[in-house]
Amino acid sequence: MSSRLGSTGASMPLHLGLLSQGVLILLVLLLLPAAPTCDPNADTSFPAPVLSKWRTWGQADGLPSDTVWAVLPDGDGVWLGTTGGLAHFDGTAFKAYRPADGLVHRAVTSLAKDPADGSLWIGTFGGVSHLVGGKFENFTQSSSGLINDVVYAVAVQGDTVWMGTANGLSGLDRRTGAFVTYDDRNAPFHENWCYGATVSEGKLYLSVWGGGLCIRDGATGHWEVHMDPDGDNRVDVLADDGILSDVVVTASKAGERVWVASYFGAGLFDGRRWRAFSTANSGLPRNFVNTVKASGQGCWIGTDAGLSYFDGTDRWVTYRGMGGRWGEARLFRDNVPMAVAATEGSPGSDFIWSIAEATGQRRGLWVGTARGLSFGEEKEAAK
Secondary structure, three states: OEEEOOOEOOOOOOEEEEOHHHOEEEEEOEOOOOOOOOOOOOOOEEEOOEEEEEEEEOHHHOOOOOOEEEEEEEOOEEEEEEOOEEEEEOOOOEEEEOHHHOOOOOOEEEEEEOOOOOOEEEEEOOEEEEEEOOEEEEEOOOOOOOOOOOEEEEEEEOOEEEEEEOOEEEEEEOOOOOEEEEOOOOOOOOOOOEEEEEEEOOEEEEEEEOOEEEEEEOOOOOEEEEOOOOOOOOOOOOOOOOOOOOEEEEEEEEOOEEEEEEOOEEEEEOOOOEEEEOOOOOOOOOOOEEEEEEEOOEEEEEEOOEEEEEOOOOEEEEEEEOOOOEEEEEEEEOOEEEEEEEEEOOOOOOOEEEEEEOOOOOOEEEEEEOOEEEEEEEEOOOO
């Protein structure tokens, strides 16, 4: 369902509208001095979900650090990985965990919930912690088979806990306690810097910095590798000839669609071909993409200059701060500006580190930023 939030015009006045539950939305008719003129009859409805109200929490509220690298929903609350420790937020208060509490290292990069028992796996810059029953079990290079203490990603696949590190991929068999390691000697890695890991439908999607996207089938052990055919990591020379860059920082999958984040834009693989998105052909505010989160046919995309939502067809909405009380949501068709609306608040920073859709009774989006944890509240779309 879509919400009519604004339209494009030349010199129309500003309009104030009151949405449900008292959320004030400022409708601004966007002036385009050097942009192509849009069809005045064009559909300028914003694709759902519409995040019209934002709230942000920081260190002053109990967060261990304002830099939030990882978010993992937990019922109505959320687990958080920050540069200052692990935290759990129940919607009211924060509970922080630091090395003094048993956490292996204060810089928490990644989080994964174990579906078998609900315990938490925590990747850090000093190894991996496993929080179960309120106690930490720690794994380091010196105390276990972990290949490197700098851990960027953790993911659980059946009985295996995958740990992506700065020097390869480690897998812990929870039944036996044995580790297996994959690097450029026994896996098709062009580089060993394993920056992101996610599991979906029996496959591990490993984002390798300088090595593209490596997909491992859990049943067969077969690796499928996607690297940029043009071989230039600085620019996507030929559009849609394959994955947009070998520098892949994370991946997310929903249905048949696999999304990747790169510092040169975002990519989409539908099982047959790749599509690349950049500021040249989309509503992305910048090509430096830190994270992606698949959502149905669409995707949430976090950059160093704002948060974007792509509906999977041609509509983009980009959320950015305006300073003070208001933020903005800009609608694009491909890369053509169509409308702009003000939102009540905005993410704590335009530098987006992590994204997760809320669970439990909440409806909206958790966003980890360079200046705190933010929550964008999803409103019922107006007709």
